[in-house]
Amino acid sequence: MVGTEGEKAVDIRRLRVDTGYVAYDQGYGDTASCESAITYLDGDNGILRCRGYPIEQLAQHSNFIETAYLVIYGELPNAARRKDFGMLLRQNAAIETQMQRIFEGFPKDAPPMAMLSSIFASLAAYYPHLATNDFAKDLASFDMAAAMAISKVRTIGAMLYRYQSGLPYVFPKQDLPFCENFLHMMFSEPYKEYVAVPEVSRALNLLLLLHADHEQNCSTSTVRMVGSSAANLFTSISAGICALSGPLHGGANSAVVQMLQAIHDDGDDGSRFIQAAKSGNKSNRLMGFGHAVYKNFDPRAKIIGKACDDLLKKLGVNDPLLDIAKRLDETALKDDYFISRKLYPNVDFYSGIIMRALGIPVSLFTVVFAIGRTPGWIANWHEVASTPKGRIYRPRQIYIGPKRREYVQMAERP
Numbered sequence: 001m002v003g004t005e006g007e008k009a010v011d012i013r014r015l016r017v018d019t020g021y022v023a024y025d026q027g028y029g030d031t032a033s034c035e036s037a038i039t040y041l042d043g044d045n046g047i048l049r050c051r052g053y054p055i056e057q058l059a060q061h062s063n064f065i066e067t068a069y070l071v072i073y074g075e076l077p078n079a080a081r082r083k084d085f086g087m088l089l090r091q092n093a094a095i096e097t098q099m100q101r102i103f104e105g106f107p108k109d110a111p112p113m114a115m116l117s118s119i120f121a122s123l124a125a126y127y128p129h130l131a132t133n134d135f136a137k138d139l140a141s142f143d144m145a146a147a148m149a150i151s152k153v154r155t156i157g158a159m160l161y162r163y164q165s166g167l168p169y170v171f172p173k174q175d176l177p178f179c180e181n182f183l184h185m186m187f188s189e190p191y192k193e194y195v196a197v198p199e200v201s202r203a204l205n206l207l208l209l210l211h212a213d214h215e216q217n218c219s220t221s222t223v224r225m226v227g228s229s230a231a232n233l234f235t236s237i238s239a240g241i242c243a244l245s246g247p248l249h250g251g252a253n254s255a256v257v258q259m260l261q262a263i264h265d266d267g268d269d270g271s272r273f274i275q276a277a278k279s280g281n282k283s284n285r286l287m288g289f290g291h292a293v294y295k296n297f298d299p300r301a302k303i304i305g306k307a308c309d310d311l312l313k314k315l316g317v318n319d320p321l322l323d324i325a326k327r328l329d330e331t332a333l334k335d336d337y338f339i340s341r342k343l344y345p346n347v348d349f350y351s352g353i354i355m356r357a358l359g360i361p362v363s364l365f366t367v368v369f370a371i372g373r374t375p376g377w378i379a380n381w382h383e384v385a386s387t388p389k390g391r392i393y394r395p396r397q398i399y400i401g402p403k404r405r406e407y408v409q410m411a412e413r414p
């Protein structure tokens with residue numbers, strides 16, 4: 001098989017039936033699990049395109065909601081479509097009173113991603129008509145479900161922050177754009193409404209846009225896998241949120257800031273840490289460096305590194321962690337250990353510093369990543385749901401456990 005951009009693949013769908021062999025590819029690093037028309041990624045050359053558009057152009061000219069529409073529907077929206085989409089998002093931003101009670105059932109110090117995935121999953125219970133677990137019916141109400149997912153994941157994110165901080169909820173405002181509305185729900189105080197300065201809303205837009213989709217990563221593959229069983233959009237995305245919570249995936253942005261803070265608290269300028277990172281010990285890894293597919297550079301890291309610098313300058317923020325990050329970046333890029341292993345900064349290396357500058361607490365970083373990634377999850381679920389004769393994802397394994405043995409009772413039963 002040959003893809004649009006010339007990437008070649010071997011179709012082994014009949015391998016086991018015809019030969020009795022299966023292919024072994026632990027972690028699926030060399031396996032294409034699907035055909036997809038959403039995102040093109042060339043990790044060797046640092047290329048990322050959404051629906052054909054280079055990420056650099058989207059970052060420069062688009063915003064999160066327009067890119068979300070592009071990712072989901074395949075084309076940039078014209079004025080009328082953009083207006084309708086925006087309206088649907090605004091109309092579906094709020095969390096109903098009964099659903100708000102779920103928040104109070106969680107401990108105040110619950111991991112935010114555990115709260116987000118559970119509360120998001122409950123959308124299938126509150127809106128069962130949009131989540132029937134029947135592809136044809138769920139596709140018929142897809143526009144509404146997609147808008148709800150994008151709009152409500154953001155509202156849930158802001159509400160769980162308010163709940164965990166012991167602050168009263170701030171409800172979404174119909175007249176605010178998407179990012180401004182999130183910041184309003186996060187940071188408004190009684191009688192003092194938070195109004196985002198343009199630099200701040202631009203930075204948040206960029207951050208979310210850069211995360212909008214990223215091909216068959218761990219969480220997106222999870223969404224597709226769960227969706228392939230005909231599970232509805234909300235349930236499938238909730239599984240994706242769980243997958244994103246791991247530190248080797250979405251949790252890396254908070255790990256980066258924690259690492260930079262520890263370096264700072266140790267009075268290290270980064271050089272001691274770099275030495276430790278070269279030991280090969282997984283617990284000393286330079287977080288925010290390396291990527292499963294980018295073996296050149298992560299184009300998102302270039303964009304976000306510059307945006308980070310610009311934002312901090314514009315806001316007049318002097319963050320010592322940014323200085324340490326830059327030093328680590330420069331040192332690692334000259335060091336043979338990192339060069340020979342093709343380890344370059346990934347998007348998470350600077351995204352945490354941007355979020356700090358926006359006032360977003362470290363505990364919420366992965367939640368913000370999830371808000372950004374929701375359009376990609378939606379688009380991938382839609383591809384699975386609308387693929388005629390698509391089959392359930394069901395890989396094989398190579399069994400390495402004990403051979404058949406006979407049962408012998410080991411202890412008296414109580």
Ligand code: ACO
Pocket residue numbers: 247248249250252277278280281284285286287288289290291292293341343346347348
């Ligand atoms: N710091 C130091 N050494 C590293 C790092 C790192 N961040 N990443 C990889 N290495 C080393 C490994 O020790 C290994 O060395 P060896 O060949 O001497 O054994 C070599 O580089 C290859 O490592 P792998 O783990 O095989 O590389 P892989 O491509 O599978 O891993 C991963 C990619 C998981 C992202 C890894 O680079 C890592 O753990 N990075 C830090 C966590 C991180 O930033 N994750 C975010 C990913 S981006 C995202 O999800 C949005």
